[in-house]
Amino acid sequence: MSTETLLTPSAPDTATWKPRLVAFVCNWCTYTGADLAGTSRTEYPANVRIVRLPCSGRIDPHFIIRAFEQGADGVLVSGCHPGDCHYTAGNYHARRKFMVLHALAEFLGIEPERLQFSWVSAAEGRKWADVVSDVVAGLLRVGPVQPTWGGAGELPVRSLSEPPRPVPEPLDVVGELRATAQRWLSDCRVDVFVGYGQGSLPGRLRPAFITSPDEVDQLVWNEHAVNNLATYLTRGLVKRHGRVGLLVKSCDARAVVGLLQERQIEREQVTLLGVPCIGVEVDGALAPKCHTCDSAWPALVDEVLSAEVPLTPVDGEGLAAEIAWVEKMSPAQRRAWWQAQFDRCLRCYACRAVCPLCYCSQCIADQSRPQWVSKSSDGRGNLAWNLVRAFHLAGRCVGCGECTRVCPSNIRLDLLNAKLAQVVRDEFGYVAGGDPDLPPPLTTYLLEDHEEFIR
Amino acid sequence: MSPTTYLADSAQAVLTAILAAGQRVVAPVEQAGLLAFAHVEQAEQAQLIGQTRASAKELAFPRTQRLFGYRFGNPGVELLPGEEPPAPTVLFGVRPCDAAGLAILDGVFGAEPADAPYLARRARITVVGLSCDQPQAHCACTAVGLSPTATDGSDLLLTPLAEGVLVEVLTARGAALVDLLGEALRPGAADKAEVTARAEAAMAPRALPAGLADGLAAAFGEAAWADAAARCLGCGTCAFVCPTCHCFDVVDESNLRGGQRLRVWDACQFGLFTLHASGHNPRADQAARYRQRALHKFSYYPRAHGRPMCVGCGRCVNACPAGMDIFEVAATAAAGQG
Ligand code: SF4
Ligand code: SF4
Ligand code: SF4
Ligand code: SF4
Numbered sequence: 001m002s003t004e005t006l007l008t009p010s011a012p013d014t015a016t017w018k019p020r021l022v023a024f025v026c027n028w029c030t031y032t033g034a035d036l037a038g039t040s041r042t043e044y045p046a047n048v049r050i051v052r053l054p055c056s057g058r059i060d061p062h063f064i065i066r067a068f069e070q071g072a073d074g075v076l077v078s079g080c081h082p083g084d085c086h087y088t089a090g091n092y093h094a095r096r097k098f099m100v101l102h103a104l105a106e107f108l109g110i111e112p113e114r115l116q117f118s119w120v121s122a123a124e125g126r127k128w129a130d131v132v133s134d135v136v137a138g139l140l141r142v143g144p145v146q147p148t149w150g151g152a153g154e155l156p157v158r159s160l161s162e163p164p165r166p167v168p169e170p171l172d173v174v175g176e177l178r179a180t181a182q183r184w185l186s187d188c189r190v191d192v193f194v195g196y197g198q199g200s201l202p203g204r205l206r207p208a209f210i211t212s213p214d215e216v217d218q219l220v221w222n223e224h225a226v227n228n229l230a231t232y233l234t235r236g237l238v239k240r241h242g243r244v245g246l247l248v249k250s251c252d253a254r255a256v257v258g259l260l261q262e263r264q265i266e267r268e269q270v271t272l273l274g275v276p277c278i279g280v281e282v283d284g285a286l287a288p289k290c291h292t293c294d295s296a297w298p299a300l301v302d303e304v305l306s307a308e309v310p311l312t313p314v315d316g317e318g319l320a321a322e323i324a325w326v327e328k329m330s331p332a333q334r335r336a337w338w339q340a341q342f343d344r345c346l347r348c349y350a351c352r353a354v355c356p357l358c359y360c361s362q363c364i365a366d367q368s369r370p371q372w373v374s375k376s377s378d379g380r381g382n383l384a385w386n387l388v389r390a391f392h393l394a395g396r397c398v399g400c401g402e403c404t405r406v407c408p409s410n411i412r413l414d415l416l417n418a419k420l421a422q423v424v425r426d427e428f429g430y431v432a433g434g435d436p437d438l439p440p441p442l443t444t445y446l447l448e449d450h451e452e453f454i455r
Numbered sequence: 456m457s458p459t460t461y462l463a464d465s466a467q468a469v470l471t472a473i474l475a476a477g478q479r480v481v482a483p484v485e486q487a488g489l490l491a492f493a494h495v496e497q498a499e500q501a502q503l504i505g506q507t508r509a510s511a512k513e514l515a516f517p518r519t520q521r522l523f524g525y526r527f528g529n530p531g532v533e534l535l536p537g538e539e540p541p542a543p544t545v546l547f548g549v550r551p552c553d554a555a556g557l558a559i560l561d562g563v564f565g566a567e568p569a570d571a572p573y574l575a576r577r578a579r580i581t582v583v584g585l586s587c588d589q590p591q592a593h594c595a596c597t598a599v600g601l602s603p604t605a606t607d608g609s610d611l612l613l614t615p616l617a618e619g620v621l622v623e624v625l626t627a628r629g630a631a632l633v634d635l636l637g638e639a640l641r642p643g644a645a646d647k648a649e650v651t652a653r654a655e656a657a658m659a660p661r662a663l664p665a666g667l668a669d670g671l672a673a674a675f676g677e678a679a680w681a682d683a684a685a686r687c688l689g690c691g692t693c694a695f696v697c698p699t700c701h702c703f704d705v706v707d708e709s710n711l712r713g714g715q716r717l718r719v720w721d722a723c724q725f726g727l728f729t730l731h732a733s734g735h736n737p738r739a740d741q742a743a744r745y746r747q748r749a750l751h752k753f754s755y756y757p758r759a760h761g762r763p764m765c766v767g768c769g770r771c772v773n774a775c776p777a778g779m780d781i782f783e784v785a786a787t788a789a790a791g792q793g
Pocket of ligand 2: 255351354355356357358393396397398399400401402403404417
């Protein structure tokens with residue numbers, strides 16, 4: 001009922017409006033450059049508010065998101081040229097983060113004029129003045145941020161470019177599954193086996209935690225096994241048992257890779273049983289992630305049920321087709337489309353709770369001193385939250401689709417995740433959930449990373 | 456009051472008459488593949504089959520509500536008013552469970568000290584209930600003493616019958632709405648017992664065991680809560696979709712110029728809910744948090760008010776990403792005591 005939300009700031013008076021540009025700059029190059037512009041009396045618009053930080057590597061994307069949430073019309077981020085960083089590589093790390101944030105903003109239809117990046121050295125007072133003048137001119141062109149983006153029209157929530165597909169008949173592995181779990185528990189190889197049991201509603205399965213070999217008959221397997229059980233590996237009520245045996249589909253196994261890579265679990269703590277999966281059902285059809293899944297196993301799976309069963313990779317474009325569909329819209333339409341999605345966000349954070357890779361004991365969205373994400377379930381607060389969630393999963397999300405499945409408001413989080421996965425793959429050649437020994441892509445950099453989006 | 460029941464052609468026809476009388480209406484509409492309560496201008500926009508994903512509580516208890524604002528001046532601080540409640544609204548097509556949920560919230564927020572922001576919104580809402588003739592697999596109203604045609608919390612209740620719809624006038628506010636509807640309603644009576652029986656027969660059998668409130672209270676210290684709650688993710692979806700859950704947090708959002716104090720939904724399933732400033736958390740794990748949910752609904756509240764704090768809508772069971780079923784957990788926990 002977003003129409004009832006009264007907290008949305010009112011539309012600015014366009015007659016008296018002056019763009020507010022927030023600039024986050026590094027101390028050593030850009031700030032000194034801006035200072036030079038001042039001492040040399042170079043004229044440039046007074047609309048810019050400069051926030052000085054030690055290094056562009058310290059310019060957390062949250063600062064940018066928060067600035068927009070607090071009413072900035074535009075944000076300029078500036079640091080030392082590549083090679084000039086006072087701390088050697090801060091700007092290389094920053095460049096990767098900004099690349100992802102920039103792509104995300106573009107995907108959401110946020111006008112490019114509003115989010116700009118530059119390298120300005122201590123000697124480039126003139127360049128600083130030019131950049132600010134140009135960015136302010138751009139903001140004058142696009143005008144104030146409207147409290148609601150508006151104009152979504154009757155756009156559908158789902159593209160029909162890939163019609164829903166039926167779910168293939170699941171393989172019958174239940175007997176072997178129970179036998180394996182029983183063996184693992186009797187051999188004391190694991191203290192708890194996490195699989196699926198019958199749910200209380202017809203046609204539903206739910207996580208089951210088996211601690212005794214006598215209970216393995218509770219385990220079942222079919223196309224309703226949607227939960228990504230890897231999320232339980234970091235939960236206290238599961239860890240209390242000791243070593244965990246975990247039933248994984250190939251998508252779930254990728255999340256285990258992520259947890260190992262980020263040192264959230266120990267390899268010895270978990271034994272993985274792969275189940276050959278040819279697709280699960282979400283909303284009465286084959287889950288979109290399954291269209292493109294090749295069902296391949298990451299190397300770390302310990303045993304695989306019916307290993308000899310050949311898996312037919314399900315082909316299709318899956319979410320890529322829908323991403324292309326979103327990208328075909330004009331930026332204004334895209335913005336309106338996403339706004340309609342985010343307006344429905346209840347801020348329940350179920351998307352966060354279910355995600356195997358959202359394991360922080362205190363989420364930034366819950367912090368109040370300082371507050372990073374406003375609690376208001378209104379246009380700006382919801383946009384900020386959804387940006388933060390998507391950004392934090394960039395290069396980490398394994399595409400299990402759980403966040404989208406559980407969102408009580410049917411928000412297309414899967415498209416945000418898949419878009420960022422595309423960016424990370426195309427720009428950094430990295431696919432999440434593959435090799436636990438690789439560094440996550442936003443913790444590293446290459447000298448030759450692209451920077452066309454930086455002035 | 457003149458006749459307390461009327462007949463009309465259909466629920467749609469009643470809605471059309473309400474809109475024609477110039478009333479602002481919020482009703483279930485299909486949005487993004489799910490049913491949600493939203494403002495409607497034409498009767499055809501309303502979707503009168505099925506259950507909304509979220510309950511109707513949001514109209515009276517919005518997920519974000521400004522209690523007051525403030526602006527830093529020189530000197531002093533200027534206080535700004537809280538939210539202006541929305542215009543008087545007819546909440547149409549509310550299922551009996553949801554209407555009963557509003558009645559429970561009325562009791563909670565109406566008790567001294569009365570909650571002015573809630574009551575200001577609530578006073579402007581007329582509830583037009585709509586009986587269920589097609590219960591869903593997760594429906595459980597009969598387990599908590601309600602029925603698919605129960606009248607609790609409705610000002611008017613519409614019950615679809617073979618020959619049209621029965622309109623029961625239940626409150627003065629309902630009667631005032633009827634007065635605006637003219638020809639659309641004809642004085643008349645009909646028996647809804649058959650519809651009730653048919654709907655109840657279509658429901659999955661769910662029941663709460665006798666002595667549940669005491670059984671649960673006795674089970675408070677049981678270690679079994681850890682097993683019962685192991686699959687719970689603490690996501691809070693259950694509380695957010697529930698028509699009777701009413702916990703909130705009060706937060707300030709401010710900057711250099713001023714700010715606002717807000718009430719936002721909260722849920723006992725979040726670790727942050729009971730976290731003390733000292734860092735101590737009396738509900739340290741999900742077992743304690745889930746136990747709170749079960750006991751508040753089926754033990755603490757019933758002991759104080761004589762009925763469960765659950766209207767059996769089944770939304771929490773249906774929407775839970777981990778397949779938790781509060782009826783099952785409560786009954787098992789209480790039985791473990793027996
Ligand atoms: S699960 Fe959906 S409604 Fe809840 S916070 Fe996430 S995006 Fe918002
Ligand atoms: S962000 Fe969503 S799709 Fe990605 S790993 Fe987390 S739950 Fe799965
Ligand atoms: S019971 Fe289900 S819906 Fe409620 S917090 Fe636990 S996992 Fe979420
Ligand atoms: S506890 Fe569950 S079934 Fe009961 S009223 Fe709340 S959402 Fe409905």
